[in-house]
Amino acid sequence: MWRDAWLVAGKDLRIELRSRVLLHQVLPFAALVLFLFAFALGPDHRVLSGAAPGLFWVAVLFLTVLAVQRSAAIEAGPGARDTLRLSGLEPPGVFLGKTLAVVVELAVVEVLLGVGVDLLYGAGIREPGLLVGASLAGTVGLAAAGTLYGSLTQSVRGRETLLPFLLLPVAVPVLLAGSHLWQAALRGRDVSSALSGAPVVGNGPWLALLTAFSLAYLALGVVVFGPIQEAP
Amino acid sequence: MPPALCLRGAVALAGRFPALAGVDLVAEPGEVVVLAGANGAGKTSVLRVLAGLLPLSGGEGQVLGVDLRSDRRQVRHLVGMVGHAAALYDELTVEENVRFALRAARGDLGRVGLALEVVGLGGRLRRTPAGRLSAGQRRRVDLAVLVARRPALWLLDEPHASLDQAGRALVDRVIKDAAAGGATVVVASHELSTVVPMADQVVTLGGGRVLEVWRPEGWAEGGAGATSQGQDEAPVVVAGGPGGRDVA
Numbered sequence: 323m324w325r326d327a328w329l330v331a332g333k334d335l336r337i338e339l340r341s342r343v344l345l346h347q348v349l350p351f352a353a354l355v356l357f358l359f360a361f362a363l364g365p366d367h368r369v370l371s372g373a374a375p376g377l378f379w380v381a382v383l384f385l386t387v388l389a390v391q392r393s394a395a396i397e398a399g400p401g402a403r404d405t406l407r408l409s410g411l412e413p414p415g416v417f418l419g420k421t422l423a424v425v426v427e428l429a430v431v432e433v434l435l436g437v438g439v440d441l442l443y444g445a446g447i448r449e450p451g452l453l454v455g456a457s458l459a460g461t462v463g464l465a466a467a468g469t470l471y472g473s474l475t476q477s478v479r480g481r482e483t484l485l486p487f488l489l490l491p492v493a494v495p496v497l498l499a500g501s502h503l504w505q506a507a508l509r510g511r512d513v514s515s516a517l518s519g520a521p522v523v524g525n526g527p528w529l530a531l532l533t534a535f536s537l538a539y540l541a542l543g544v545v546v547f548g549p550i551q552e553a554p
Numbered sequence: 555m556p557p558a559l560c561l562r563g564a565v566a567l568a569g570r571f572p573a574l575a576g577v578d579l580v581a582e583p584g585e586v587v588v589l590a591g592a593n594g595a596g597k598t599s600v601l602r603v604l605a606g607l608l609p610l611s612g613g614e615g616q617v618l619g620v621d622l623r624s625d626r627r628q629v630r631h632l633v634g635m636v637g638h639a640a641a642l643y644d645e646l647t648v649e650e651n652v653r654f655a656l657r658a659a660r661g662d663l664g665r666v667g668l669a670l671e672v673v674g675l676g677g678r679l680r681r682t683p684a685g686r687l688s689a690g691q692r693r694r695v696d697l698a699v700l701v702a703r704r705p706a707l708w709l710l711d712e713p714h715a716s717l718d719q720a721g722r723a724l725v726d727r728v729i730k731d732a733a734a735g736g737a738t739v740v741v742a743s744h745e746l747s748t749v750v751p752m753a754d755q756v757v758t759l760g761g762g763r764v765l766e767v768w769r770p771e772g773w774a775e776g777g778a779g780a781t782s783q784g785q786d787e788a789p790v791v792v793a794g795g796p797g798g799r800d801v802a
Contacts, residue, residue, distance in 0.1 A: 329657055329658060336646065340683070410630065
């Protein structure tokens with residue numbers, strides 16, 4: 323399974339590098355989202371830095387939809403599904419490989435988004451470890467859920483609009499936990515304590531929620547990706 | 555030795571539509587079986603059942619000793635299929651596509667170069683992105699995967715489509731070599747004048763059923779000696795030539 327996952331991830335990443343969709347479409351879209359939010363919220367740096375964690379994760383959610391649609395499109399050509407089923411690759415390995423490729427793509431975008439948030443919104447990073455941990459856990463969860471729903475909608479008419487309808491509502495836990503943890507990482511305290519001025523407490527449950535979300539969707543994808551591929 | 559493939563009363567559904575309505579088919583290792591019949595006769599469905607892609611709803615089936623009803627996924631490791639459309643990754647080169655397919659199938663990567671030479675995709679073409687290939691060249695890439703993998707059962711759906719004269723000759727040579735090497739080859743084709751001379755048996759399908767099975771010894775010389783077997787009938791000598799059989 324892991325061998326197949328590496329093989330599929332390597333293939334997907336190579337295709338993305340060659341197609342330059344990440345460079346020419348996803349990154350400009352991320353920059354556009356940052357600027358639009360900044361315009362919408364006005365020039366007040368306090369408002370912008372306060373909203374930065376939520377804006378970051380909303381932007382990541384939109385970018386996840388793009389990345390997952392692109393990932394699903396790689397296997398969507400005529401006869402591609404049959405070829406994949408006949409390839410000898412284990413379905414759990416295919417799922418994990420495609421998820422891993424989306425994680426890597428999102429991680430690249432998130433680094434640039436994070437830099438943009440810091441520069442544009444003036445959000446200083448106090449706890450980089452927490453920031454990286456929260457981002458990684460949330461990204462894995464989003465990529466796993468996205469890959470799963472992307473495969474579900476692959477053969478459905480109107481899949482481009484159906485995928486966001488399926489993915490965005492279930493991503494609410496990531497949005498909540500990710501925003502809280504980013505808020506804490508940027509200000510050195512969790513949201514409630516940031517508002518009340520109390521010391522840093524209570525990041526553990528949010529991190530646990532992100533981790534549980536990621537593990538749940540990874541496990542679900544490993545189990546059901548095969549049956550989804552076999553569905554008529 | 556058990557047959558390479560065996561279908562008994564095979565029934566398969568495409569949605570709610572019965573794609574196969576009780577097909578019997580037996581082939582030995584090293585045989586070339588040609589599936590003939592009009593569009594919608596069930597040729598592709600037979601190939602998909604044999605590949606483990608389409609489940610059996612009724613009847614029995616075995617491929618290389620593996621039960622099609624209980625272990626379809628295992629069958630897929632043993633067969634190689636060239637379908638209507640060559641499903642390649644356009645951004646990857648010809649060689650990268652073949653290498654990926656071979657890695658996925660746990661094949662011998664050392665055969666990639668040879669396979670590409672065999673199908674005429676050596677030299678600069680091997681480094682060409684698949685998206686820039688013609689339909690015929692894409693089909694050759696699909697064939698290269700099979701040549702490199704050497705599966706025990708080859709399933710070819712209209713393999714001559716999109717190919718020029720040299721490409722068609724290449725397909726014929728590859729089929730003959732595969733059969734000579736002990737593989738069983740099942741070819742669905744409308745171009746009987748091309749494939750029947752290579753065939754050990756020709757199975758004519760219609761409406762998801764086998765209409766006729768015949769062994770084309772001497773077919774190329776005018777059909778003398780060709781034998782025919784209808785469903786549930788003893789073999790009989792076919793009267794007349796095979797001229798009317800080509801459904802292309």
